[in-house]
Amino acid sequence: MQILDGKQTSEQIRQEIAAQVRKIKEQGGKTPHLAAVLVGHDGASETYVANKVRDCEEVGFESTVVRLPDTVSEQELLDRIAELNENDAIDGFIVQLPVPRHIDEHKVTLAIDPAKDVDGFCPANVGNMCLGLPTYVSATPNGIMELLSRYEIETEGKNCVVLGRSNIVGTPMAILLSRNTAPGNCTVTLLHSRSRDIAAHCRAADILIAAIGRPNYVGADMVKPGAVVIDVGITRIADDSRKSGFRLVGDVDFEAVSDKCSFITPVPGGVGPMTRASLLQNTLKACQRKS
Amino acid sequence: MQILDGKQTSEQIRQEIAAQVRKIKEQGGKTPHLAAVLVGHDGASETYVANKVRDCEEVGFESTVVRLPDTVSEQELLDRIAELNENDAIDGFIVQLPVPRHIDEHKVTLAIDPAKDVDGFCPANVGNMCLGLPTYVSATPNGIMELLSRYEIETEGKNCVVLGRSNIVGTPMAILLSRNTAPGNCTVTLLHSRSRDIAAHCRAADILIAAIGRPNYVGADMVKPGAVVIDVGITRIADDSRKSGFRLVGDVDFEAVSDKCSFITPVPGGVGPMTRASLLQNTLKACQRKS
Numbered sequence: 001m002q003i004l005d006g007k008q009t010s011e012q013i014r015q016e017i018a019a020q021v022r023k024i025k026e027q028g029g030k031t032p033h034l035a036a037v038l039v040g041h042d043g044a045s046e047t048y049v050a051n052k053v054r055d056c057e058e059v060g061f062e063s064t065v066v067r068l069p070d071t072v073s074e075q076e077l078l079d080r081i082a083e084l085n086e087n088d089a090i091d092g093f094i095v096q097l098p099v100p101r102h103i104d105e106h107k108v109t110l111a112i113d114p115a116k117d118v119d120g121f122c123p124a125n126v127g128n129m130c131l132g133l134p135t136y137v138s139a140t141p142n143g144i145m146e147l148l149s150r151y152e153i154e155t156e157g158k159n160c161v162v163l164g165r166s167n168i169v170g171t172p173m174a175i176l177l178s179r180n181t182a183p184g185n186c187t188v189t190l191l192h193s194r195s196r197d198i199a200a201h202c203r204a205a206d207i208l209i210a211a212i213g214r215p216n217y218v219g220a221d222m223v224k225p226g227a228v229v230i231d232v233g234i235t236r237i238a239d240d241s242r243k244s245g246f247r248l249v250g251d252v253d254f255e256a257v258s259d260k261c262s263f264i265t266p267v268p269g270g271v272g273p274m275t276r277a278s279l280l281q282n283t284l285k286a287c288q289r290k291s
Numbered sequence: 292m293q294i295l296d297g298k299q300t301s302e303q304i305r306q307e308i309a310a311q312v313r314k315i316k317e318q319g320g321k322t323p324h325l326a327a328v329l330v331g332h333d334g335a336s337e338t339y340v341a342n343k344v345r346d347c348e349e350v351g352f353e354s355t356v357v358r359l360p361d362t363v364s365e366q367e368l369l370d371r372i373a374e375l376n377e378n379d380a381i382d383g384f385i386v387q388l389p390v391p392r393h394i395d396e397h398k399v400t401l402a403i404d405p406a407k408d409v410d411g412f413c414p415a416n417v418g419n420m421c422l423g424l425p426t427y428v429s430a431t432p433n434g435i436m437e438l439l440s441r442y443e444i445e446t447e448g449k450n451c452v453v454l455g456r457s458n459i460v461g462t463p464m465a466i467l468l469s470r471n472t473a474p475g476n477c478t479v480t481l482l483h484s485r486s487r488d489i490a491a492h493c494r495a496a497d498i499l500i501a502a503i504g505r506p507n508y509v510g511a512d513m514v515k516p517g518a519v520v521i522d523v524g525i526t527r528i529a530d531d532s533r534k535s536g537f538r539l540v541g542d543v544d545f546e547a548v549s550d551k552c553s554f555i556t557p558v559p560g561g562v563g564p565m566t567r568a569s570l571l572q573n574t575l576k577a578c579q580r581k582s
Contacts, residue, residue, distance in 0.1 A: 146446030194476040
């Protein structure tokens with residue numbers, strides 16, 4: 001069994017991006033600039049945005065955080081988005097979700113100019129992905145594709161099972177791996193809460209992608225010997241033996257499965273860091289598209 | 292075995308639409324108006340557009356055909372599309388594909404206002420479909436969903452195999468049947484030219500949708516007893532015994548398969564007429580959305 005090391009791979013990607021940014025700067029080009037809109041003071045959102053700012057600094061991007069109080073009106077938020085759409089200094093931006101309940105998340109997503117939608121959440125970009133057109137693929141599926149690519153995992157003709165049909169992970173993953181691309185050309189089966197015989201489907205998978213948010217759900221009995229296992233889940237479990245009081249657990253029972261499969265992503269250090277690196281890749285692309 | 296009668300069902304849909312149009316007119320509302328842009332003189336395209344005009348007449352819609360010579364420049368075509376986007380009299384329109392080679396089909400699709408894109412081909416509408424948002428679903432997948440719905444075929448938790456990953460049939464079909472809707476909630480496997488063990492996958496299908504354009508490809512050995520079989524294929528085969536000199540053949544070997552399955556669409560008279568009715572449904576929706 002070999003670890004698909006997301007930490008190391010994402011570090012390599014960040015170094016590649018940093019090298020490209022240095023080159024852009026040397027040639028007098030525009031420094032890529034990511035903005036993040038943060039509404040309110042949700043603890044997890046604060047952390048995610050802080051990480052994004054740190055990632056930008058590390059690769060030489062500029063970054064801007066637009067902080068708005070959780071009392072901001074929907075219209076005010078939409079106005080700020082319109083400003084970011086117009087602002088040529090900003091190459092791409094994200095609105096950190098969730099937004100407060102009085103704001104319609106869908107309206108927010110729709111307000112973002114698809115050319116600056118580096119999260120890849122707006123319908124036009126999702127549609128472009130489906131149609132195989134240039135787009136921003138959302139961060140987690142993009143990171144998984146990158147991991148499969150860099151580890152040169154053979155995907156063509158393989159049976160791939162995706163567990164979970166969320167709009168930001170499972171569904172795009174199923175679409176991307178079905179397409180006539182490399183990685184891609186898999187025979188993909190998409191499983192979800194209404195599926196039957198889930199274990200049997202999983203056992204038939206050459207590539208198994210678990211994205212349902214249920215800790216340790218995938219046991220050894222659900223994995224074909226030699227399968228490639230990608231674990232998107234990341235759940236905090238109380239753990240008194242840790243200083244932090246918790247540990248992070250994936251959807252896959254790593255101990256049980258790791259002996260049986262050919263490749264596996266650990267949690268943490270697998271898909272998570274790849275997701276972070278993807279946002280940087282999309283921002284660089286947004287900057288290069290304009291020039 | 293029961294026939295999924297697309298001819299009869301589409302006739303019923305047309306009658307329902309006609310009744311709605313009469314009601315709209317009685318109440319002084321706007322008559323739905325579909326426009327079709329036809330470039331050049333491709334025989335099949337002429338027929339398709341003529342059928343669309345006839346369908347409109349039958350249900351009481353207005354229709355307009357914009358005929359352009361095959362020498363039309365890309366810019367001229369885009370200008371005509373812009374006019375149709377702006378023209379409040381036109382609720383929805385389609386550009387009959389293919390367009391001549393000197394015109395970029397993708398640019399054409401992108402130029403259509405998503406609110407008038409009753410073919411459902413533009414990225415924003417494809418993305419909306421993926422995300423489960425209000426949209427125009429393209430005609431063939433929409434027609435199949437309608438057929439499953441009107442025959443009250445149970446889909447939840449069923450294994451569905453879609454044969455063929457085209458942008459206008461296979462891929463949207465796989466997405467639609469995976470979603471948390473009714474019809475929907477299937478466990479969908481999407482097969483294509485790079486898939487292996489195609490027959491074995493098909494044999495596991497409770498619902499089999501064949502959309503690869505290979506006449507009689509699906510034999511009885513590929514069908515599970517009691518399966519629901521949807522045949523999207525329609526290929527002209529030379530046949531001297533027919534006055535026309537040809538007959539239409541689906542992707543499914545109807546003679547062999549029909550004894551084994553629970554439901555099956557015939558060719559012709561199955562998916563084809565449902566596809567035509569879908570365009571009318573989308574045009575009515577476009578008209579109602581505006582008011």
